[in-house]
Amino acid sequence: LAKTTQPISMDSYEGQEVNITCSHNNIATNDYITWYQQFPSQGPRFIIQGYKTKVTNEVASLFIPADRKSSTLSLPRVSLSDTAVYYCLVGDSLGTGFQKLVFGTGTRLLVSP
Amino acid sequence: DAGVIQSPRHEVTEMGQEVTLRCKPISGHDYLFWYRQTMMRGLELLIYFNNNVPIDDSGMPEDRFSAKMPNASFSTLKIQPSEPRDSAVYFCASRPPGDASTDTQYFGPGTRLTVL
Numbered sequence: 001l002a003k004t005t006q007p008i009s010m011d012s013y014e015g016q017e018v019n020i021t022c023s024h025n026n027i028a029t030n031d032y033i034t035w036y037q038q039f040p041s042q043g044p045r046f047i048i049q050g051y052k053t054k055v056t057n058e059v060a061s062l063f064i065p066a067d068r069k070s071s072t073l074s075l076p077r078v079s080l081s082d083t084a085v086y087y088c089l090v091g092d093s094l095g096t097g098f099q100k101l102v103f104g105t106g107t108r109l110l111v112s113p
Numbered sequence: 114d115a116g117v118i119q120s121p122r123h124e125v126t127e128m129g130q131e132v133t134l135r136c137k138p139i140s141g142h143d144y145l146f147w148y149r150q151t152m153m154r155g156l157e158l159l160i161y162f163n164n165n166v167p168i169d170d171s172g173m174p175e176d177r178f179s180a181k182m183p184n185a186s187f188s189t190l191k192i193q194p195s196e197p198r199d200s201a202v203y204f205c206a207s208r209p210p211g212d213a214s215t216d217t218q219y220f221g222p223g224t225r226l227t228v229l
Binding site: 041044049087103104105106 | 157218
């Protein structure tokens with residue numbers, strides 16, 4: 001079971017770019033890297049997923065180096081509404097095409113005016 | 114689509130009482146998950162189903178917890194008897210058919226359980 005390590009908290013200001021790095025040294029060949037976002041009193045929400053190199057969607061970018069032992073979630077020009085907990089997950093590949101996700105403690109991002 | 118629906122949203126009960134949490138997954142999704150979230154332990158996977166069949170219940174804390182999925186559109190998580198340490202937010206999530214490259218779970222709003 002691949003474990004992840006990410007900072008407990010980060011602070012930023014509106015309009016800045018935020019990069020949250022996650023370490024997953026024992027990631028398996030078949031594992032994907034997934035990030036979720038959770039607002040207070042809500043369930044987690046999928047942000048982005050990748051396997052290698054770079055993935056970009058309308059919300060964020062995910063950078064994964066060649067060794068895949070870490071990944072960086074990049075949030076461009078954050079706003080107050082991006083204040084949330086961000087979870088980095090590495091799927092526990094069961095070899096069946098399905099990954100059981102294990103949530104860690106997450107990174108609490110606080111965006112200030 | 115209405116998303117994953119959970120009921121009740123809040124539940125307050127007394128120690129020893131039976132508690133039943135309900136979940137309606139998104140139509141067409143073939144995986145259903147039950148999670149528990151507390152400040153101390155974070156978000157923990159309790160059990161998950163595939164096509165209504167329980168696949169892995171290794172996260173269920175003890176025999177007081179049970180889960181069922183009688184059909185594709187309904188699941189329950191039951192705690193009997195409940196204890197104060199069961200107080201937490203319980204989330205239900207569902208996942209559409211697909212492979213690991215499109216592994217997205219959709220979470221419900223959660224049920225906040227308080228056991229006095």
